[in-house]
Amino acid sequence: MNSNSGQRHPGSSSQLRLHVFLARCGEGSRRACEELIKKGRVRVNGRVITNPAHRVDPQEDRVTLDGRDVHLVGKFLYLAFHKPPGYLCTRSDPQGRPLVYDLIDPVLPYKVFSIGRLDFLSSGLLLLTNDGEFADIVMHPKHRVEKEYLVETKRPIPRALLESYLKGIRIEGERYVLKAYKSKSPHKVHLILEEGKNREIRKVFYSSHLPIVRIHRIRIGPVRLGRLRPGHFRNLTKEEIRLLREGRGHDDHSH
Structure with a gap:
């Protein structure tokens, strides 16, 4: 770290x-x-x-x-963190489950927070910062920041489900829309979302009775998880920070 x-x-x-x-x-x-x-x-x-x-x-x-x-921070931090499965992206939990911040707080000079979240069982890339205004830019819907996930299922993923997801699926009154996908195998697919609502992928797949083995986020906008090990983080590069500040929500090198 x-x-x-x-x-x-x-x-x-x-x-x-x-x-x-x-x-x-x-x-x-x-x-x-x-x-x-x-x-x-x-x-x-x-x-x-x-x-x-x-x-x-x-x-x-x-x-x-x-x-x-509370005081103005002396220095801003911009981090890419590899969240392991089995951790919550909150500051406290009544059930006493492990928290992402248990891994981060002891080794940082300032308190940070996550820009968006991954659910308890999901893993992969989280962006962390103590710059609230930077977080607002990244999260603003107008910038349409892409999030790319590797999803693995117990049963083969029907192409019809993915095509419906592209057009927009309505579940319990909420509409979910996929930007793009690329099948890696019958049980694995890369999904690209722009908004990424709460537990969206799980809700869409469960609506088709498709059990999920793994949801792993590999990219947020121009930032890739790469070979970062679970529980570890790195500083964002100046270029990554610049692109995110400019609202560049995509990755020119994405497939």
């Missing part, structure tokens, strides 16, 4: 909206920080604030989240 420095945050004494301030403290994307504020988990100078647009002065105001002081 390594944790080389990212980019320094420019100093600022001007007032910031509360959700922007929290994002720059590495507490999540702006949207996620808005939810934290609306739930009453954030205090400014001891007073609960539920308005994300409330303005704070990073130099003068004391801001706490769940009673913990």
